[in-house]
Amino acid sequence: MEPMSSLNPIDRVFGAIVPRAVDAIDIDDVIGQVDINHVISQVDMDAVLARIDMDALLERIDIDGIIGRVDMQKILDRIDLDAVIGRLDIDALIGRVDIASLVQKAGIDDIVSNASRGVIARMLDLVRRQLVGLDAVLIGATNKVFRRPSEQAAVRDGTVTGQLAGGISRFVAYLIDALTISVSYGVAAAVVVYLVELLSGQKIEPSGHSLGWIIGYGVFAFLYYWIGLSITGRSIGKGLVGLRVVREEGEPISPGRAAVRTFVYPFSFILGLGLIPIVTGKHRRALHDWAAGDTVLYDWGDRPAELPAPLTAWVRRRTGEVPEAEPEVSSPS
Numbered sequence: 001m002e003p004m005s006s007l008n009p010i011d012r013v014f015g016a017i018v019p020r021a022v023d024a025i026d027i028d029d030v031i032g033q034v035d036i037n038h039v040i041s042q043v044d045m046d047a048v049l050a051r052i053d054m055d056a057l058l059e060r061i062d063i064d065g066i067i068g069r070v071d072m073q074k075i076l077d078r079i080d081l082d083a084v085i086g087r088l089d090i091d092a093l094i095g096r097v098d099i100a101s102l103v104q105k106a107g108i109d110d111i112v113s114n115a116s117r118g119v120i121a122r123m124l125d126l127v128r129r130q131l132v133g134l135d136a137v138l139i140g141a142t143n144k145v146f147r148r149p150s151e152q153a154a155v156r157d158g159t160v161t162g163q164l165a166g167g168i169s170r171f172v173a174y175l176i177d178a179l180t181i182s183v184s185y186g187v188a189a190a191v192v193v194y195l196v197e198l199l200s201g202q203k204i205e206p207s208g209h210s211l212g213w214i215i216g217y218g219v220f221a222f223l224y225y226w227i228g229l230s231i232t233g234r235s236i237g238k239g240l241v242g243l244r245v246v247r248e249e250g251e252p253i254s255p256g257r258a259a260v261r262t263f264v265y266p267f268s269f270i271l272g273l274g275l276i277p278i279v280t281g282k283h284r285r286a287l288h289d290w291a292a293g294d295t296v297l298y299d300w301g302d303r304p305a306e307l308p309a310p311l312t313a314w315v316r317r318r319t320g321e322v323p324e325a326e327p328e329v330s331s332p333s
Contacts, residue, residue: 128169128242128300135166142279160298165243167278170296176237177224185220189213222262229258234299244299253294261292 143149193204228235233244233253245253245261253261265288268274274287285295 124240125300131169131172131241132160132166132298134168138168138279139166146280148282161300163298164284165296165298166284169241169243169298170278173235173237173241173243176240177235178237180236181217181221181224184224185217188220189216225262225265226255226258229253229261230255238296242298242300243296245294245296247294253292257292257294261288261294264288264291 196202197204225235228238229245230253232239233246238244245258247253247257268287277290278284278286283295289295
């Protein structure tokens, strides 16, 4: 500090007066008289915040150091969880949760639906693949007996959609249809008998109307096949197995052709003669197929229908699609 003698008179006066004035001021009293709220209200906080470089400020904060100095265990020890839980109104909390909205956002219904469809579809695909495999074995054996060239199209591009259906698949579809018709007709007949008895008050003996029940069964079966073929080209059995009836040109079958096919259908079962061409014929068409000018194809849509691995290898080896000794083709087990 410079000596007082070296200062000019004004500096010497201030140097003597200011310290005494400061000592005479009661800082606490001055602060107490300041209206802090009024001072804060005069501050333009937006302007202050605008001048703060938040990025630079955050970069200077050592977040890891702050977190490292926090003793989480002590914080948790000081929390009375029982008191916290005790103050929670669980019923009110659950009541404020929009369960329907949560389920909709999470897509639970779609997940369950897709999972269910996925299981059913995989099981159906498994059965279809096995039937196609059996068809391939039967077709291969028939071609060998009749010395026909082997058919490579059955496994081309890993799909059977659009290929001529084999006898095994068609037979299984027939069994499903026969069961469906019998059960449906039985239920419908029972309902009709019940209603007639209820309205007339008379007991009806089914055995006394055998001819009528047979005719009714025939009409019911005709409508079952005709309606299904006219609308979708399938019956229930064909739909489950993955078959479709189309015209020879590949166009959908018309209601007229569907009626002809359905009418001739029973005649194919006379001694089974009308069904033999399904196995022995090159085009695998039965008597009712020829009469209606249609054919039956595999139809799985866009889903692949690759044969089971051993059967695929067996068919490919015998159709010449891959060499016999090629290592990636496994032998049938």
